[in-house]
Amino acid sequence: MMADIRERALDFERYDEGAMQTRADELRSELSRRRSVRHFSDQAIPLDVVRACIATAATAPSGANKQPWTFVLVTDPAIKLRVREAAEAEERSFYGGRAGAQWLDDLAHLGTNATKAFLQDAPALVVVFAQRHGLDGAKHYYVTESVGIACGMLLAALHHAGLATLTHTPSPMAFLAQVLERPENERAFLLIPVGYPTPDCQVPDITRKPLEEILVEK
Numbered sequence: 218m219m220a221d222i223r224e225r226a227l228d229f230e231r232y233d234e235g236a237m238q239t240r241a242d243e244l245r246s247e248l249s250r251r252r253s254v255r256h257f258s259d260q261a262i263p264l265d266v267v268r269a270c271i272a273t274a275a276t277a278p279s280g281a282n283k284q285p286w287t288f289v290l291v292t293d294p295a296i297k298l299r300v301r302e303a304a305e306a307e308e309r310s311f312y313g314g315r316a317g318a319q320w321l322d323d324l325a326h327l328g329t330n331a332t333k334a335f336l337q338d339a340p341a342l343v344v345v346f347a348q349r350h351g352l353d354g355a356k357h358y359y360v361t362e363s364v365g366i367a368c369g370m371l372l373a374a375l376h377h378a379g380l381a382t383l384t385h386t387p388s389p390m391a392f393l394a395q396v397l398e399r400p401e402n403e404r405a406f407l408l409i410p411v412g413y414p415t416p417d418c419q420v421p422d423i424t425r426k427p428l429e430e431i432l433v434e435k
């Protein structure tokens with residue numbers, strides 16, 4: 218059956234080229250300062266800011282507009298502790314050998330290990346779940362791409378608002394669905410601690426690949 222196509226006028230702003238370049242350069246500068254933070258202060262953060270950023274993430278494009286994501290905002294210290302304990306159990310086996318020598322060697326410069334104090338210290342954890350299908354059985358499309366785009370937008374929004382983040386991927390992540398009591402159609406996709414960095418927070422001294430290396434023009 219033919220669907221009834223409903224349309225409305227696009228809300229689109231057109232800038233002159235100088236303004237376009239300035240906007241592009243300013244966003245590049247702002248986002249290039251975002252870094253993965255592993256040392257969080259336990260200071261409280263304004264949760265309405267986080268909620269606004271989650272609403273921003275949820276404007277991401279998605280396959281057939283199915284919006285196949287659920288964001289779980291965890292602030293309860295008892296739940297954060299359970300997440301930490303379960304994540305550290307997985308990470309101990311990862312760092313204890315499951316990762317393999319090559320992977321551990323690739324991670325060595327980051328100084329990461331199985332201790333995940335940030336899961337308790339950060340005042341909020343946003344756990345992003347991918348809905349593999351609708352709860353009613355509806356088909357979802359391009360779930361990984363859709364949820365990945367939403368996560369990128371969430372990280373940018375939180376940084377823009379003045380909050381530090383980490384993209385943490387304890388592996389495997391199945392325990393998150395259990396601890397957070399998610400329905401069977403949801404799979405944990407990314408765990409994002411959110412907060413302020415400690416005043417003396419250090420980060421690995423890494424660089425980004427130059428544009429010439431990552432951009433191909435034809």
Ligand code: IYR
Nearest residue numbers: 308324329330385386387388
């Ligand atoms: N999930 C582990 C290991 C880890 C893996 C990658 I790839 C990283 O870029 C960083 C860490 C951990 O969080 O320590």
